[in-house]
Amino acid sequence: MMRYDLTRLPLVKPLLKSRWPQFILTALLLAGFVFAILAGLAGTPVGSRNFGIVFVWIAWWAALMLIAIPLFGRGWCSICPIPAPGEWLQRGAVLGPQESSNDFSRSSATEVATTNVRRGLGLGKRWPNRLRNIWLQNAVFVLVALFSAVVLTQPRVTALVLAALLFIALGASLVFERRAFCRYLCPVGGFIGLYAQLAPVEVRVKDLALCAAHTAKTCYTGSAAGYGCPWQVFPGSLVKNTYCGMCVECLRTCPHDNIALNLRAFGADLEAPAGRKLDEAFKAFIMLGAAVTYSAVLLGPWAALKSAAYAIGTPAWGAYTAAFLLLIFVLLPGAFWIAVRIGTVFSRSGASTRRMFVSLAYALVPLGLAAWIAFSLAFVFANLSYVWPALSDPLGWGWNLLGTAHLAWRPYLTGVTPALQAVVLLGGLTWASATARRIAAEGLPPHAATLQSLPVILYCLLVTLALLGLLVA
């Protein structure tokens, strides 16, 4: 697979090695995050005129789903403000070990595997083995998703969710080592990681032999030059983007300049057969089911569904919850299992259905991202114009900081949005189909692979038709 190391370009390596750009972005985003919480708590209860709602669920969501994830994978995670306070406390420093250390020699040649990750506060406990998966993340995402109709529209509730994330991340940093929150708890991180496999950028080592010869592995343990990987990943073993937060700490720490930021083909990680797990497979089903559900409930014309989703605590909401959980945990995976089974039988492959189920579920990754992009296009363009008044009057208190407070709501690009959505969904389907075929061919001869993947491709086709029906029809 073709890869181009971007650090060969001028300015890229110095920009990444310097801690200032990332720090300033993170600090500014943290200020914005805190401001969003304050706006949600103290500002107007009218969602469309509150900075908290507008900048989280319209501006940030659009940037994340339409730009950050497809182009930069976990790029958002590298500047995300949520873990920042906890990480600063953990490290006992806001910028970095070189800048804060006066015990160690400034020369990076002095390479001592230190425990500088523990110089700050925190118990530094190891995350429990039983929870070393994303099932917890799946659960947290589903929990937030069930309340989404209220979260997306009530500033107070958004503020509470954001504040909860901030404090849970802080708590996790003070108890566990490194970025435990990001890796195992963050609801957003679950799907960013899953879809990061599709991104055209990656952080990988340049020469594995160098890593083998390097016993200290300071990219993981940390040294005077930099901290060990906060994502508990050993860069030398990185095959997929799923758990690499692109914080490029390893790039700073590696004494042999062996870390590269590669430009590569989209979706290269899907070809790696290793490391396919059931929890990630279910994340794919959860995201697909959520996209379909939101398209029906939030963007559809059925008032009963919307009211049910909003009326938390009522029997109607209970029914909605049950239907949603049934869809994501039973119906979608169940139908997929049937498709895989049919494929296994007809191809006479002799492959284990369970293994095929987990492997082929990765074909749903490009389909899911396409579904979320298509869904997001609809409400982002329709509501983007709320951003301008929110900049001037973020709390709805009558300010006019930038003069844009009185700009009226105006939906953008409504004539072309359905066509755009169709194009995105078609692209996702093509990609999913190719991925299914490719994954099936990993252990099977060609015509058997085709037969194995055909029912799964039909499944993807049906899901695409359903999404087209909900969004475009």
Place this chain on the structure above:
Amino acid sequence: MRIISGLSNRYAHYISGYGSPASPAVRRLPPGAILLIALAIAFFPAPALSAAPIERHIHLDAKSFAYAPAVIAVNPGDRVTLELSSGDVVHGWYLDGYDLDLTAEPGQTARLTFTADRLGAFRFRCSVTCGPLHPFMTGKLVVGPNWLFWRAAGLSVLAALAGLMLVQPRPTHRQPR
């Protein structure tokens, strides 16, 4: 079972483009053909419709947070007079694609007349903040058959097939003839 798997083997050859040791190399469905079919589905002009345009009066009741009826179907070219009546608070009505806007208050029905000359499915949404679920207060106007949807559906089938064909042969699986 054998017949089905035999048939499916045959079609699998067409799609995956490999020859098997038993049968001679079969022609692969050329990608050019798929592209041509795709373009045809996407751009071939839709057949003219037999339904003649008529005058329509549609009464729309807006109540938080939905319209009744939520889905309106009209023929292309219809002269549509829309009556928007609000049942509880001030509601608006904005039609995607046509860029039309209307506001109604309980007791003050608003009217708008337009010609449905653009085909497809167009969402209409509330344009006056009417409560928490206001951004999701939507409905749909369908003008004629929704060609975008049908074309996209046709293209979806092709997309699924194209995805299969995009996979390049792996040398290790190539059987010697």
Place this chain on the structure above:
Amino acid sequence: MNAERAARWFVLGLALGVPLAILAVSWLRPAQTLELHARMAESGGWTPDALIVKAGEPLRLRLTSDDVLHGLAVGQTDWPAVDVFPGKVTETTLTFDRPGTYAFYCTRWCGVNHWRMRGTIEVTGETTVEPAITPPLYVTLGIDIDRPHPAATTPARRPSAGRGAALGVTLPMEYLTQEYYRSHAPMEVWRSLRAEPFMTSLSDDDVWDLVAFAWESNTSPEAIGEGGKSYAANCAACHGEQGGGDGVMAEALVKQLSTGMGHEAQAPASFIDAASMLGASPALLQGKIIRGGMGTGMPAWGAIFTEPQTWALVDYLWTFQFD
């Protein structure tokens, strides 16, 4: 070390700066402005709902809505209504010359309890002249506005003022005075006219047309226009845009009242019901508008409409009966 310090100061600056900035901008608000929040009546209505100001002193208000579109107007004044937008702040200043108690109310329909959204403004000060309080006409005339008022006969066709004018009959002056018009129900006017000797050649319906003509002579297109606007904004939601008592709010209103009272509440009056309308004098209608209904959902508009406004509305109501 310097870099780390600088970075820490940066974070601290942002952490403190953001909340301080918010406080500073909000402190910059000019003094003596009162923030008035509008919410649907079920959620609290106006907050605060009792304002006090001195006569002659400007009352600066910052108006904002916490849910849907509302509007603000002050009764018995000609101060134009101001829309109160959700999540936006509209500033306005009110100055009252005369002391007294004024009612302010919501002018944009915000649910079935929209008409309950009212508050008071107490304007304090010395009054040099006590304005004479005249009782409304129905009190002076001794009309019991709660008693049913059926019309004994009703016209076969809709009376037309135009047709009445074209009849070429000169009506005696007394029928054309405003005093007479306001104190007599159309039924009574018809009966009186019918009994007049020079009317014997006319048919019953012709006489009704003359009644319509008498109505038209006692009003003006401007008044009817104003009354129409008033009706559309305030009455149509319950009484129906076509006056049938079947407005969009009627069902919800009746349901709410019935639940509260424990028995079936009365529906909003129908103005197209000739039997009841033609038996009501303008004074009776004005009385109902001013006082509101007892146990019905009819609000009391006495504190809101000025007398000319009320009469304009009454004039308009006859357009449901007459052309």
